[in-house]
Amino acid sequence: MRRLLAVGTAVLVTFGAVTASSTAQVEQTPGGWVGSWAAAPAAGVPGTPQGYPNYSIRNVVHTSIGGSKARVRLSNTFGTGPLVFGHVTVAVAAAPGSPRAVPGSLRTLTFGGMSTVVVPAGAEVLSDPAPVRVPADADLLVTTFVPTPSGPVTYHPAAQQTSFFTRNGDFAAEESGASFTEQTTVWHYVSEVDVQGVAPGAVVTLGDSITDGVGSTPGADHRWPDYLSDRLHGRLGVLNAGISANRLLLDVPGSGAGRNALARFADDVLSVGGVRTLIVLEGINDIQQDPHQTDPEMIISALRQLVAQAKARGIRVIGATLTPFKGWQVYDETLERTREAVNTFIRTSGVYDGVADFDAAIRNPADPLAMQAAYDSGDHLHPNDAGYARMAAAIDLNRL
Secondary structure (H helix, E strand, O other), rough: OOOOEEOOOOOOOOOOOOOOOOOOOOOOOOEEEEEEOOOOOOOEOOOOOOOOOOHHHHHHHEEEEEEEEEEEEEEOOOOOOOOEEEEEEEEOOOOOOOOOEOOOOOOEEEOOOOOOOEEEEEEEOOOOOOOOOOOOOOEEEEEEOOOOOOOOOOOEEOOOOOOOEOOOOOOOOOOOOOOOEEOOEEEOOEEEEEEOOOOOOOEEEEOOOOHHHOOOOOOOOOHHHHHHHHOOOOOOEEEEEOOOOOOOOOOOOOOOOOOHHHHHHHHHOOOOOOOOEEEEOOOHHHHHOOOOOOOOOHHHHHHHHHHHHHHHHOOEEEEEEOOOOOOOOOOOOOHHHHHHHHHHHHHHOOOOEEEHHHHHHHOOOOOOEEHHHHEOOOOOOOOHHHHHHHHHOOHHHHOO
């Protein structure tokens, strides 16, 4: 369970009463806060026993919805000791993928009125609201300065986005971005940005590398959740809870694959801002990774449990079928039969509030066990930009 450290006044995410209907919506979090961006913490950065003392890290994140105020969630989920944030800021990026802030948009974040906050091992903190006008479909800059050694650094490995850092002290308040001369392709510490606006809630997309956007163009925001956000035009937040190599049933110790989907479900789905709908695309790694899970009932049991836990919180659930992987390095007929059995359950069981048939959307009509070449990134497992766009187009917006 996510350990969210409440600093100052009411910052804990709460849920209102729901009806018994499986499509009931949770009430907005207090004050109308809804998640605009998220990335699931996956692991501690290998080889960082002292953390990143004296580093300023400028994370570039992309919003789905806009608002008049912002608050930021920071994570020490995989830390082993207290983590001190000495200075944290949020700003609107002056250009896509740039470390430069729009002049006048940079705000120092506080935590219970204080600019410094200590995050215990395994915990997260949520900032106080900051008065910054956040545009929809735009880049934000979330900059952290850690003054002292802290232990392993919590991160999200497959960001598909370039961020920036400097090892030379506190530059969190620098608008020009000139000091941020080094680059990174992962997100450090930051796990969510909420905004206060008019959106009635958020859609969370739970998955693995295919939800994380592996195979898409880096820096272009062409993951399928991004394309879904484009279709929604800011009407709902879209939060990406994909972690590359993630599984439903097993963890992969020492990797960046995160905790299994059931173990992280409360943190990455139930606890995010204003969630009203969940889209689940998980299970292909249980099938294709070693050890292979070839009993579809084990995967189906885990999917049923995700649905049950979500519906117990009044969250509607869309089941997404597992996409083709014929031609992938470990593909064989036994693994294929498992995938097909899981997809039959997703399509016909009736436990979901809707189905997004990603399999049908991107498979090759001439060879339905394989991905259509126009949608294939080249490895026969991960779609390309066109494939991700096609997947997003297969989602019935009326079900969200």
